[in-house]
Amino acid sequence: MSSSVKGMRDLWGDELRWFRRIEETAHRVFGAHGYREIRTPILEYTEVFKRSVGDSSDIVAKEMYEFLDKGDRSVTMRPENTAGVVRAMVDHKLLVNNDPQLLYYMGPMFRYERMQAGRYRQFWQIGAESFGVASPESEVESLAMLFDFLQGLGLKSLSLSLNSVGTPESRPAFNAAFRAFFDARADRFCEDCHRRIETNPMRILDCKNPGCQAALEGHPTIVEFLDDASKAHHTRLKELLTTLDIPFTENSRLVRGLDYYTRTAFEVLSSDLGAQSALLGGGRYDGLVKQLGGPDTPAFGWAIGLDRLAMVLKQLHGEAPFEPAPLLIPLGEAASAKALQLAREWWSAGLRVQLETRGCPLKKSLQSANRMGMKLALILGDGEFEKGTLAVKHLETGAQEEWAWNDVPSRLKG
RNA sequence: GCGGCUGUAGCUCAGUUGGUUAGAGUGCUGGAUUGUGAUUCCAGAUGUCGUGGGUUCAAGUCCCAUCAGCCGCCCCA
CATH class of the missing domain: 3.40.50.800 (Anticodon-binding domain)
Structure with missing residues (x-):
């Protein structure tokens, strides 16, 4: 008896048909927006992820398939694809002029995690990245594409949750204010949050512990500590979304797990997902390209998990349409x-x-x-x-x- | 990494306070005159009871370990 490696699975039959439906819709919709596909290697030097995703994140700290190859190089199976795409952009010097680069990718990612419904150690993502444009317009363009994509798949009851996580410059002021807020009611926060206040204070905002959520009532928001430019950016973004009839809710407690995000951060949630409620997430990451050795380049992007998306589609529509040949x-x-x-x-x-x-x-x-x-x-x-x-x-x-x-x-x- | 639940034919599951050769439904194979399925009828095959130890005269059933899956936490997509 043999079986697949834990967390790895075969895709076939109805589920694979949903995957293909998703992928075909992505090619069509993203292509219409002028995005071009890129495929990067599954294996990257470990440094690529350590420098982008962030040493402190759980992904890097304990979830990566990281090993030495036969030449004693430390390599890692990609836990996400943004870092690889940025690395490729830098390698090929595609960001030296000021043209926007609109790219999308799809493929398997790897994280060594405890399994659960819709969560596997090899999982599939589709993502879109837009490089070289700092404007709210580019974010709305990307979000509009995302919604065209999801609507093209027949999804309706989704909610867009929006926040700004500020910039490296504006964050210290928020952290100071938040620290004071936290200290005033420290006893009401859980153990994890006491650890987070030292490592990554923003993460306390999305602690799932009900006690912590209650204690956060009236917390200082990141948005109120934004610099003027970021504040204007955030306001303009909301105006544009309203103009396009893209419904959203502002969520001052929304933060992202990856260290590279700046300003706009968002998630799309689905009620059909149980504990895995976030269907996708993304945001702006203006510092990442420079961090990986490229020119200072603004960027915005998001990624969606196919395993969960296919699960939702199946719940919603049943079997994927299929008619065998005569x-x-x-x-x-x-x-x-x-x-x-x-x-x-x-x-x-x-x-x-x-x-x-x-x-x-x-x-x-x-x-x-x-x-x-x-x-x-x-x-x-x-x-x-x-x-x-x-x-x-x-x-x-x-x-x-x-x-x-x-x-x-x-x-x-x- | 933490907590809880589950593991018996391909699939869905029964299996009593431990007690003979382990069952059902569905599916599968063959047949009901050799070119007509799905419906019906008849016949048949199928399991290392997740794996490894232990207790016992005796273990699918009790105990321990381990593996796998599910649910929640953590994290994230």
């Missing part, structure tokens, strides 16, 4: 040679036909066709062979009719 069943040697010829013509004409090649009794073929969910069986026996026709059986109704070979293309399309 089965062409030849009976006898002459017929099976002819069937190969006919099928070849139809395939090159773009028709979908599956060929029965077992040479088994008709009964077996029909049983298989039925089990595979086929709607049509195209039977080519001696009688049909003589006449240049097919016996066409509709497997749902049992009705049967006869088609001339030449009519098959037009009839299958209709």
Whole structure:
């Protein structure tokens, strides 16, 4: 008995069909916005993630598939893709001029985590990144694309949660004020929060502990400590979202787990997800490109998990639409040679036909066709062979009719 | 990394206070005159009872460990 590695799974059948539906929608919608696909390696030098995601984050601290390769280089299987994309941008000097670079990616990511519904150690993400533009307009463009994408998949009851996490310059003032707030009621916060106040105070805002959430009542918000430019940015962003009828709620407690975010941060939540309520997240990360050795370049992006998204789509719409190709069943040697010829013509004409090649009794073929969910069986026996026709059986109704070979293309399309 | 629950045919599950060769439904295989499925009828096959120890005359059942899955926490997508 063998089984897949813990946290790794096979994708097939209905779930894979949802994945493909998602991916095709992404290619279409993102392409329409002028975004171009990029594929970066799964393996990067560990430094790439340590310098971008942040040493203090749990991802880097304990969730990375990190190891020495045979040349004793420390490499890591990507836990997310933004760092890799930025690294590629820097490597290829694509950010030296001031043109915007609009990119999207899709592929597997890896985090060594405890498993749960919709959460795997190899999981799939689709993300979009926009480099070189600092404006709120670019954020709204990206968010509009995101919503077109989600709506294209038939999702409706989602909520956009919005905040600004400030800039490295504005954050100390907030931290000082928040520290004072925290100290005044320190006994009401949990152990984890006491640790966070030293390492990453902002993270206290999204502590899931009900006691902590209650204690946060009336907390100083990041937004009120923003510098004027960030404040104007935030205001303008909200105006533009309103103009586009993209509904959002401001959430002063929304922060992000990755260290590289600046100013705008957001999440989209789905009520169909249980504990894994965040369907996707993203925001602005103006400092990251420079941090990875590139020119000082503003950037905005987001990523969505396909495993969870496919789960939601399945809950919402059931099985992914799928119709198997009709089965062409030849009976006898002459017929099976002819069937190969006919099928070849139809395939090159773009028709979908599956060929029965077992040479088994008709009964077996029909049983298989039925089990595979086929709607049509195209039977080519001696009688049909003589006449240049097919016996066409509709497997749902049992009705049967006869088609001339030449009519098959037009009839299958209709 | 922490806490809780679960593990018996391909699938969904029964299995009494430990007691003979471990069951059902569904699915599967074959048949009901050799070119007609799905419906019906008849017949048949299938399990290291997650794995490894232990207790016992006797373990699917009790105990321990381990692995896997699920739920919650943490974290995040």
